[in-house]
Amino acid sequence: xxxxxxxxxxxxxxxxxxxxxxxxxxxxxxxxxxxxxxxxxxxxxxxxxxxxxxxxxxxxxxxxxxxxxxxxxxxxxxxxxxxxxxxxxxxxxxxxxxxxxxxxxxxxxxxxxxxxxxxxxxxxxxxxxxxxxxxxxxxxxxxxxxxxxxxxxxxxxxxxxxxxxxxxxxxxxxxxxxxxxxxxxxxxxxxxxxxxxxxxxxxxxxxxxxxxxxxxxxxxxxxxxxxxxxxxxxxxxxxxxxxxxxxxxxxxxxxxxxxxxxxxxxxxxxxxxxxxxxxxxxxxxxxxxxxxxxxxxxxxxxxxxxxxxxxxxxxxxxxxxxxxxxxxxxxxxxxxxxxxxxxxxxxxxxxxxxxxxxxxxxxx
Amino acid sequence: xxxxxxxxxxxxxxxxxxxxxxxxxxxxxxxxxxxxxxxxxxxxxxxxxxxxxxxxxxxxxxxxxxxxxxxxxxxxxxxxxxxxxxxxxxxxxxxxxxxxxxxxxxxxxxxxxxxxxxxxxxxxxxxxxxxxxxxxxxxxxxxxxxxxxxxxxxxxxxxxxxxxxxxxxxxxxxxxxxxxxxxxxxxxxxxxxxxxxxxxxxxxxxxxxxxxxxxxxxxxxxxxxxxxxxxxxxxxxxxxxxxxxxxxxxxxxxxxxxxxxxxxxxxxxxxxxxxxxxxxxxxxxxxxxxxxxxxxxxxxxxxxxxxxxxxxxxxxxxxxxxxxxxxxxxxxxxxxxxxxxxxxxxxxxxxxxxxxxxxxxxxx
Ligand SMILES: CC(C)[C@H](C(=O)O)[C@@H](O)C(=O)O
Ligand SMILES: CC(C)[C@H](C(=O)O)[C@@H](O)C(=O)O
Numbered sequence: 144x145x146x147x148x149x150x151x152x153x154x155x156x157x158x159x160x161x162x163x164x165x166x167x168x169x170x171x172x173x174x175x176x177x178x179x180x181x182x183x184x185x186x187x188x189x190x191x192x193x194x195x196x197x198x199x200x201x202x203x204x205x206x207x208x209x210x211x212x213x214x215x216x217x218x219x220x221x222x223x224x225x226x227x228x229x230x231x232x233x234x235x236x237x238x239x240x241x242x243x244x245x246x247x248x249x250x251x252x253x254x255x256x257x258x259x260x261x262x263x264x265x266x267x268x269x270x271x272x273x274x275x276x277x278x279x280x281x282x283x284x285x286x287x288x289x290x291x292x293x294x295x296x297x298x299x300x301x302x303x304x305x306x307x308x309x310x311x312x313x314x315x316x317x318x319x320x321x322x323x324x325x326x327x328x329x330x331x332x333x334x335x336x337x338x339x340x341x342x343x344x345x346x347x348x349x350x351x352x353x354x355x356x357x358x359x360x361x362x363x364x365x366x367x368x369x370x371x372x373x374x375x376x377x378x379x380x381x382x383x384x385x386x387x388x389x390x391x392x393x394x395x396x397x398x399x400x401x402x403x404x405x406x407x408x409x410x411x412x413x414x415x416x417x418x419x420x421x422x423x424x425x426x427x428x429x430x431x432x433x434x435x436x437x438x439x440x441x442x443x444x445x446x447x448x449x450x451x452x453x454x455x456x457x458x459x460x461x462x463x464x465x466x467x468x469x470x471x472x473x474x475x476x477x478x479x480x481x482x483x484x485x486x487x488x489x490x491x492x493x494x495x496x497x498x499x500x501x502x503x504x505x506x507x
Numbered sequence: 508x509x510x511x512x513x514x515x516x517x518x519x520x521x522x523x524x525x526x527x528x529x530x531x532x533x534x535x536x537x538x539x540x541x542x543x544x545x546x547x548x549x550x551x552x553x554x555x556x557x558x559x560x561x562x563x564x565x566x567x568x569x570x571x572x573x574x575x576x577x578x579x580x581x582x583x584x585x586x587x588x589x590x591x592x593x594x595x596x597x598x599x600x601x602x603x604x605x606x607x608x609x610x611x612x613x614x615x616x617x618x619x620x621x622x623x624x625x626x627x628x629x630x631x632x633x634x635x636x637x638x639x640x641x642x643x644x645x646x647x648x649x650x651x652x653x654x655x656x657x658x659x660x661x662x663x664x665x666x667x668x669x670x671x672x673x674x675x676x677x678x679x680x681x682x683x684x685x686x687x688x689x690x691x692x693x694x695x696x697x698x699x700x701x702x703x704x705x706x707x708x709x710x711x712x713x714x715x716x717x718x719x720x721x722x723x724x725x726x727x728x729x730x731x732x733x734x735x736x737x738x739x740x741x742x743x744x745x746x747x748x749x750x751x752x753x754x755x756x757x758x759x760x761x762x763x764x765x766x767x768x769x770x771x772x773x774x775x776x777x778x779x780x781x782x783x784x785x786x787x788x789x790x791x792x793x794x795x796x797x798x799x800x801x802x803x804x805x806x807x808x809x810x811x812x813x814x815x816x817x818x819x820x821x822x823x824x825x826x827x828x829x830x831x832x833x834x835x836x837x838x839x840x841x842x843x844x845x846x847x848x849x850x851x852x853x854x855x856x857x858x859x860x861x862x863x864x865x866x867x868x869x870x871x
Pocket of ligand 2: 337338368596599600756
């Protein structure tokens with residue numbers, strides 16, 4: 144049987160705790176003969192503490208060599224004042240850029256059992272199942288110039304540059320349309336074409352690809368400010384939302400928060416398919432952050448991290464049965480009421496991070 | 508008695524309908540001896556249809572000469588494919604820039620009587636009263652280069668540039684801190700300093716101004732993606748949110764949508780105080796857009812537009828009693844159940860745009 148190379152980058156805050164539960168599950172699959180080879184390395188603030196930068200060259204080499212990277216979370220108040228170039232987030236941004244992970248898929252699913260945890264009315268979010276497809280290697284995150292200079296008059300002047308080219312938009316549009324075909328066949332493309340030239344190009348290119356290659360998929364255009372509003376007003380009108388790096392950052396966080404299931408949502412960041420091997424680089428991470436306030440206390444919900452491993456099984460390793468099995472185990476554990484504090488039903492006892500991991504292994 | 512010069516720019520879609528109700532109210536005040544001089548001109552798509560551009564030089568001259576501009580709304584599918592430089596929004600952007608309206612104040616208030624119209628749970632939004640202070644003449648809206656070019660390989664490349672200088676951030680920060688002092692004394696400053704240099708400068712400057720000049724005001728920093736999340740999770744944690752032009756566009760729309768009162772929310776865009784006259788240029792507009800789908804049908808809620816006139820009374824003309832009187836009239840009309848469709852209580856009959864205007868005049 145093939146061996147799948149996994150790089151684990153737990154990172155900071157609750158990252159290590161939730162990653163530990165994934166390791167249990169990897170161990171379970173390994174015992175049943177699925178070939179996993181795992182390595183672990185530092186990223187983010189913990190890498191900065193050890194090496195003075197947010198990811199070491201050695202770790203980058205391991206990431207390049209891996210079939211998939213599992214990423215926990217980075218950042219925390221401890222590193223709030225480290226220099227910009229070595230701040231924890233720089234490790235994540237470098238991974239995205241150097242591995243060419245241009246397509247970030249962020250599902251926002253509202254589990255009926257958890258609908259009451261949402262701040263929205265039950266009927267607005269119950270059964271919600273949408274995906275934000277976020278462009279991840281372009282836009283204002285990486286455009287040049289990006290600088291902070293002191294002017295002659297003593298004032299400072301900061302500049303960020305948002306750049307998009309036709310090709311960058313085409314490939315992310317195709318990811319969104321392909322995904323919509325496997326779902327409810329609708330793509331909503333979001334930008335600010337009324338004030339941004341990148342928005343003008345974005346709309347042009349998405350429209351053209353839609354007409355030329357995906358005439359069977361419904362396409363609509365929604366300005367980003369209106370999209371944010373509509374997500375709050377009536378999120379179930381959407382199926383797949385495709386948008387740029389910065390709008391995707393915000394819109395996907397809104398979508399995740401709507402569900403009341405933030406601690407449950409995995410995400411995948413994918414590169415282009417290698418025409419020779421058919422393989423694509425990939426990184427899987429929970430949508431939630433490093434949650435420094437609860438780190439180290441065993442309170443964190445590991446399901447988003449475990450679910451991210453499930454996505455790796457499905458999308459990077461083609462282990463569909465195993466992915467189904469893992470997802471079923473998670474669902475059963477949830478249904479049985481074994482839940483961390485963030486999703487515990489009112490009046491029930493919350494359990495710890497490890498208890499959830501153990502329960503999932505038991506269900507498997 | 509002084510004469511107050513008002514320029515009315517109804518614009519497109521429902522703009523003219525809701526502006527007509529303001530004219531009734533202006534008329535009422537005029538009869539009671541308050542000196543108003545009004546002019547009306549075109550902006551947006553209607554200006555484009557008449558002059559081939561989104562605002563004429565004559566209208567710009569009138570705006571410069573006015574004590575306050577009342578703005579309806581611009582845009583609609585009819586103008587979706589007009590050239591970028593003359594699209595309806597260009598008229599609004601030129602007004603903001605040329606009048607130097609750098610401070611956009613967008614209150615988000617959830618009227619208890621309307622809390623059920625929100626998609627959020629009543630307890631999450633009831634009594635919500637926050638203000639988004641949005642920087643309005645800088646950032647990615649106006650930074651250069653802003654271009655769409657064809658490369659040698661035939662691909663297109665679009666660029667937008669976000670620029671901020673120390674001075675631009677200082678003055679908007681002061682607006683936010685001053686406002687917080689009159690409210691609940693808390694400022695939340697929002698940016699993406701983990702990926703943007705403008706965010707780094709933004710946080711630095713706001714922190715410095717806060718420490719040096721407003722040590723009595725609580726200041727917190729919230730990344731823009733997290734701020735969007737927190738607005739959905741628990742908006743009442745905020746008092747004043749200060750942020751840049753683009754984040755402000757999105758965050759203020761989210762905040763408005765939370766309240767369930769979108770058709771009720773006015774906004775003010777203010778320039779710097781003239782050191783000689785003590786006057787400042789100002790434009791007042793509803794937070795909602797041109798709503799082309801209901802335009803011309805007499806269904807639009809005029810309260811946001813009438814409330815915008817109320818803000819002009821208060822902030823541009825110092826007519827505090829008159830502003831109070833108008834606000835009280837609006838509240839009474841709402842309480843009496845005379846409501847347009849967007850806010851009608853379930854099981855009650857909705858009235859038209861004009862009915863609401865007439866009812867307000869009657870209450871006055
Ligand atoms: C950590 C940060 C750099 C990152 C981003 O802004 O992309 C995060 O918010 C995310 O959405 O993955
Ligand atoms: C009409 C448009 C240019 C404008 C903006 O993006 O600023 C609008 O969305 C707003 O918020 O006033």
